[in-house]
Amino acid sequence: MTHESIIGKGVQRVDARGKVTGQTKYAGDMQMPGMHHGKIVFSPHPRARVLEIDCRAAQAMPGVKTVITARDLPGTNRYGYDVAHRPVLIPEGEETRYIGDAVAMVVAASAELASRAAAAVVVRYEVLPALTSPRQAMAAGAYQLHAEAAGNRCCTREFVLGDVAAAFGKAEVVVEHTYFTPRQEQAFLETEAGLAYQDDAGVLHVISSLQDPYGVADDIHLALAIPKSRIHVKGTIVGGGFGGKLNTTIQVHLAAMTCLAKVPVMLVLSREESFVFHPKRHPTEIRLKLGAGRDGTLHALEGEVIADAGPYSGRSPEVLGLTMSALLGPYLIPNVATRAEAIYTNNLDSGAFRGFGAPQAAIARECLLDKLARALAMDPLSLRRKNFIAPGARPTSTMLGDSPVSLELLTERIVEHMGPRPSAPANSSKRIGRAICFDMPVFDVGAIPVLGKSGVGATVEVHSDGGVSVYAGGTELGQGITTILAQMAAEQFALPLERIRVEMSDSWTSPRAGRTSASRLTYGLGNALLLATGRVRKTLLARAGQMLEVAADDLLFEDAEIRIKGVPAKALAFADLAQVCWDRGDQLREEGWFRSAEDRYMYGHTFMAAAADVAVDTATGEIEILKLANVLDMGRVLNPVMAYGQLYGGAIQSLGYGLMENMVTVDGLQKTPSFAEYAIPTALDIPQQFLAEGVETPYPTGPYGAKGIGEAALNCTTPTLLNAIADALGVEINAIPFAQEHVLAAVREQNPTSV
Amino acid sequence: MTRHSLVLKVNGESHALQVEPHRSLLDVLREELGLTGTKKGCDAGDCGACTVLLDGAPVNACLVLAVQADGREVSTIEGVARDGQLHPLQEAFIEHGAAQCGFCTPGILMNSIALLRETPSPTRTEIQEALSGNLCRCTGYVQIIEAIESVAGAGK
Numbered sequence: 001m002t003h004e005s006i007i008g009k010g011v012q013r014v015d016a017r018g019k020v021t022g023q024t025k026y027a028g029d030m031q032m033p034g035m036h037h038g039k040i041v042f043s044p045h046p047r048a049r050v051l052e053i054d055c056r057a058a059q060a061m062p063g064v065k066t067v068i069t070a071r072d073l074p075g076t077n078r079y080g081y082d083v084a085h086r087p088v089l090i091p092e093g094e095e096t097r098y099i100g101d102a103v104a105m106v107v108a109a110s111a112e113l114a115s116r117a118a119a120a121v122v123v124r125y126e127v128l129p130a131l132t133s134p135r136q137a138m139a140a141g142a143y144q145l146h147a148e149a150a151g152n153r154c155c156t157r158e159f160v161l162g163d164v165a166a167a168f169g170k171a172e173v174v175v176e177h178t179y180f181t182p183r184q185e186q187a188f189l190e191t192e193a194g195l196a197y198q199d200d201a202g203v204l205h206v207i208s209s210l211q212d213p214y215g216v217a218d219d220i221h222l223a224l225a226i227p228k229s230r231i232h233v234k235g236t237i238v239g240g241g242f243g244g245k246l247n248t249t250i251q252v253h254l255a256a257m258t259c260l261a262k263v264p265v266m267l268v269l270s271r272e273e274s275f276v277f278h279p280k281r282h283p284t285e286i287r288l289k290l291g292a293g294r295d296g297t298l299h300a301l302e303g304e305v306i307a308d309a310g311p312y313s314g315r316s317p318e319v320l321g322l323t324m325s326a327l328l329g330p331y332l333i334p335n336v337a338t339r340a341e342a343i344y345t346n347n348l349d350s351g352a353f354r355g356f357g358a359p360q361a362a363i364a365r366e367c368l369l370d371k372l373a374r375a376l377a378m379d380p381l382s383l384r385r386k387n388f389i390a391p392g393a394r395p396t397s398t399m400l401g402d403s404p405v406s407l408e409l410l411t412e413r414i415v416e417h418m419g420p421r422p423s424a425p426a427n428s429s430k431r432i433g434r435a436i437c438f439d440m441p442v443f444d445v446g447a448i449p450v451l452g453k454s455g456v457g458a459t460v461e462v463h464s465d466g467g468v469s470v471y472a473g474g475t476e477l478g479q480g481i482t483t484i485l486a487q488m489a490a491e492q493f494a495l496p497l498e499r500i501r502v503e504m505s506d507s508w509t510s511p512r513a514g515r516t517s518a519s520r521l522t523y524g525l526g527n528a529l530l531l532a533t534g535r536v537r538k539t540l541l542a543r544a545g546q547m548l549e550v551a552a553d554d555l556l557f558e559d560a561e562i563r564i565k566g567v568p569a570k571a572l573a574f575a576d577l578a579q580v581c582w583d584r585g586d587q588l589r590e591e592g593w594f595r596s597a598e599d600r601y602m603y604g605h606t607f608m609a610a611a612a613d614v615a616v617d618t619a620t621g622e623i624e625i626l627k628l629a630n631v632l633d634m635g636r637v638l639n640p641v642m643a644y645g646q647l648y649g650g651a652i653q654s655l656g657y658g659l660m661e662n663m664v665t666v667d668g669l670q671k672t673p674s675f676a677e678y679a680i681p682t683a684l685d686i687p688q689q690f691l692a693e694g695v696e697t698p699y700p701t702g703p704y705g706a707k708g709i710g711e712a713a714l715n716c717t718t719p720t721l722l723n724a725i726a727d728a729l730g731v732e733i734n735a736i737p738f739a740q741e742h743v744l745a746a747v748r749e750q751n752p753t754s755v
Numbered sequence: 756m757t758r759h760s761l762v763l764k765v766n767g768e769s770h771a772l773q774v775e776p777h778r779s780l781l782d783v784l785r786e787e788l789g790l791t792g793t794k795k796g797c798d799a800g801d802c803g804a805c806t807v808l809l810d811g812a813p814v815n816a817c818l819v820l821a822v823q824a825d826g827r828e829v830s831t832i833e834g835v836a837r838d839g840q841l842h843p844l845q846e847a848f849i850e851h852g853a854a855q856c857g858f859c860t861p862g863i864l865m866n867s868i869a870l871l872r873e874t875p876s877p878t879r880t881e882i883q884e885a886l887s888g889n890l891c892r893c894t895g896y897v898q899i900i901e902a903i904e905s906v907a908g909a910g911k
Contacts, residue, residue: 016849019857020841020864022792022832029791187892189796189804189858239794239858240892271797478856478893641852641898648895649855675801675890683886683896690897 006491007704010641013483014502015237015476027193027209027236028268035195036065038257038267039114040250041104041121042276043096046132046346046668048125050090053104058120063109066261067121070103073256075225081215081247081351083313085146088223088252095128097145097311098346099670100277105253107261111268130668134285134306134343145311145344152344154309155317157324162335164291167300171291175372179288179364180735183308183663184281184656186353187680190239191274192249196257197264206255207234211246211475212515213507219248220255231255235505241477242653243352244278246517247314272673279351280663282307282319282342286364288327296378298387301333303364305340307357310349315356316342322442323357325399326715329365330407330440330607331387346668352517354650354711358441359657359718366437366719367733370726380723381436385411389440399603400445403707406633406697407438410609417629417691418611429619432626433728436611439716441632443708444518445701446602454595456524457511460489460532461589462540464582466560466575468493468500470529473513474521475505479710480642481521485529487638488703492533494557495574511591519708522638523604524594526703531592539588543581544572604699606707608632610651610716612687616728618747621740623659623725625687630716632692635699635707643709647692650713656681658718660737761825765790766834774821781805781816784831792832792861796890803889806862807831813869815888832861835868843906844868851902855893863889867903876907 018024043050055067070077070091080086090096090103104121108114131137131145137152145152168174194208204226210216213233221228238245250267257265269277284307291300305323309316320340327338342350373380391405414436424432459471470489476482486500504510513525541552544562548555554565563571581588596602613626630647637643660679664671672678698705722733731746758773765788774783781798784790784807796804798817805816808830835842844867847853854860863886870877870885877885882903883896891899 010852012849013852013854015857016854017841019854019860020845020848021836022790022861024857025791026794026858028795029785031789187890189802189856189890189892190794191796238856240856242892268795271799271802480855642855645852645855645894645898648897649893650895652895653892674799675797676799680890680892681896682888682890683883683900686883686896686900690895 006487006497007638010639011483011487011497013480013642014486014497015482024237026190026239027195027207028266030195030207030266032195032197032264035264035266036107036109036261037111037114038254038265039106039118040102040253041106041118041123042273043090043099043101043103045096045125045127046098047096047128047130049095049128050092050103051124051126053092054122055104057122058106058117061113061117061120063113064117065107065109065263067117068105068256068260072260073224075223077223079219079223079248079252080312081314082317084222086312088256098348098668100349102253105257107257107263107265130346132345132347132665132668134308134345137343137345149344154313154342154344155320157320157340159324159336159338164300164302164335164337167335168291168302171299172294173372173375174289174291175368175375176287176289177368177371177732178734179286179367181284181360181363182736183283183348184353184661185275185663185678186240186242186244186280187678188240188242188244191269191271192245192278193268194251194254195264195266196254198258203230203232204255204259205232205234206251207236208251208254209238209245210235210249210251211238211241211477211517213473213505214512215515216248216251217507219252223252224256224259233507235475238475238477241516242354243356243517244280246352246515247279249278271675275663275673275678276348276670279310279314279349281353282309282350282357282360284360286360288364288368290368290372292372292376294376296376296383296386298331298333300335301327301338303327303338307340307342308347308350309342309344310347311344312349314349315351319357323361325442326358326361327365329362330389330438331384332389332393347665348663354653355714356518356711358715359654362439362715363719363722363736367722370435370723371732384438399442399605402700403605404697406607406695409695409697410438410607410631410633413631413693413695414609414611414629417631417693418613418627422613422626430615430617431728433614433616433724433726434612435720435723435727436609437716437720437723439608440605441608441712441715442603442605443523443711444520445523445604446596456513456528456594457591458525458528458532459511459589459591460529460536462536462578464579466499466578468495470500470502471510472502472504472525472529473510474525475516477516479646480639481525483642484522484638485525488526488529489533492530492537493574495560519710519712522706523702523708526706528592528594530703531594532590535590535592536588539586540577540581543584543586544577547572547580604707606633606635606712608712608716610720612720612724614721614724614728616725616743621743623740623743625721627689627691628687628717629691630713632694632709632712633697634694634709635702636696636705637694638704638706640694643694644692646709646713647694648690651717652681652686654714654717655685655721658721658736659739662737759822761822763821763824763829764827765829766831776820776822778821779817780807780819780821780824780829783821784816790831790833794858794861796858803866804859804862806865806889808865808869811869811872813866830865832864835864842868844903847902847906851898851905853894853899853902859889859891863891863899871907879904
């Protein structure tokens, strides 16, 4: 390649036109002749024994095709990601575990008829006492949600390094704190939706908004005993995922509906149903202790995490693993003893959400570091710099440790972005606060040996007219993977972006690719694609060499042509070459198969800095974010417009987590059922000055040096804002969200006689 | 339930329909007219994904009964581009990366069109206030605001 024309450019997304014209079809926009509509009957009680389900009135309503209960289901009635213990429908005689458990389903001629019929299903319950906190669920005598999980322990992780007891003994300063993080809802704008039908050969097709077509197919097979080779799952363009659509959501229910009703069925969850049904961010209680020398050197870290797993497993082990490594962050701490537990409760379900446990840990870690800085009367930035991880260090056993350490570069950039600390306006109730935090975000580069899944594929095909198709198994959630793959293919063949077509997320026609999560697609699919394009390029160059009577090594791809190096006049148009190859029977469709360096659960890592200036009004409690800066080492910025979009979006989602979002249940019942109660940031909530920058220290094994960045964007902003507010008010923050009322409570506590 | 006859004029085209009085404009647009560009995000007026223009004014279509729109002009995202020519706001959204998952995009575009008609050169704060009823979870709003500012600046 003589020049890189598309990589690094903010080219237009390949899916943008469809999205701005309303032409793009999402799962709920599909239509099919004979299409019926489904509706799920959810349990109103977090824990209750289902005594009797009476469907007669519902079944008799006009337009109702069928009403389904557990006894109608084929198969095991069980599915689930790491433990297959999730029922499709709770049968009579069994207990519900949360208000998102389903007891019946209706298929009817319209969505409205299905809703009315669902409301007419009469269910008798014996309401039982629910476990509504991890501590309650861990206590002796608590009932067990799952026979296999004694003490309601979903999973446990421990990490020990060195000798913490000795290290704390020698430490000159010790700080400790307990932090509480709430349940955060993904709040994607498109709720769970899908269409399912059986074709004339009886093959099941499920077309749905999802993040893992392969996992969905596995779950349908597991629950309904349909042979795997007769299940086809296609992911649509997704209206937001963030992990909330990573586990199977409605697809098993939908498959059952179509198989039993014998008609195509569309199922779309209402916002209220969506808020209840899919797993959210694990609420946590994190107790953390740091021991340091008076000069700020960190000696020891000790801590305990208790996470609310909700009723089912589904990602808790992975989340805990990431929480554990994020407790360390980008710092060198030679003695560590940490432990994390996820506990089953009858609250809403917990699972995957961008960051996967790292955001919770980042809050505890960075807030405790500022507490330590105050105890040492040391500048918080200096404290962190003193303990930055060294180049070449391998942070934990699951990290490859092959990323150059760019923390000093990030420090330089963030300090420049922030400039001098602003001063408070005179005679004002406003106090200014500033904070700088660092993070070491991770992205998946490896296999998932726990499930025996390894490797990522991508296929590229050059058509007879020189157009190119890419087939890849990831899902377009809005993160832009489709465009990234198009850019790479365009780059490899030196073609304009418009000549590339990308088709994604089909469990049959896309090569196996695994899940869309863990910020893994650019790395995995990108590398697989480059292997595929490499093969096709070789074929094209061989044929071109023959036609131009030169060695393949003397040729290059440039400006939609294949040219002889140094003799640009002697060239073949790419389209013409493609036609010749096509006619001569050359193979122009190749699959690349990428396996990671070590065939086990591995992460690459990168570095991030965030800083914020806030003005907190002690009279009104209002929090103004004067400036927020995020600098992320992206390895290589493949598309700056999209990359900055990730930084802005992740920061705002992180802002919401810290300052306003809390999905509240009381006694396992939903208290924040809509966007009116569950506030997410609006256009009014963005910082006054909002700076984002991607720096580039190329990742040795990344495609074009790129790293995964989707989750990184979310980890750092919450603790930065909290520390800035703490700095402004001179208080310790224990719990998020920290909003207006908490500012006022803190001020009142400081000055009991005023306010 | 008795159906009411009404005429919905959508993007300049008239449709004679028979709908039950409780049906929302959103559901009738999507289900009776097949205009699925307008999205249902919450069906409760909280998210703005269903924003359409009713006689030029932005409304949440989930909160308007179809019968209320009888004889009035409804503008949806499908009517924004003319003969394949994109509206300057649509071009700007593409240029600035203002659409990621795209689900909030039609609602935000309709609202922005109404904003710029009403206030051709809005301040950043005015843009933020106008958009405050349109939730976006992906973009963090920055590139959306920049896209609108770029068109407003050009005096379109």
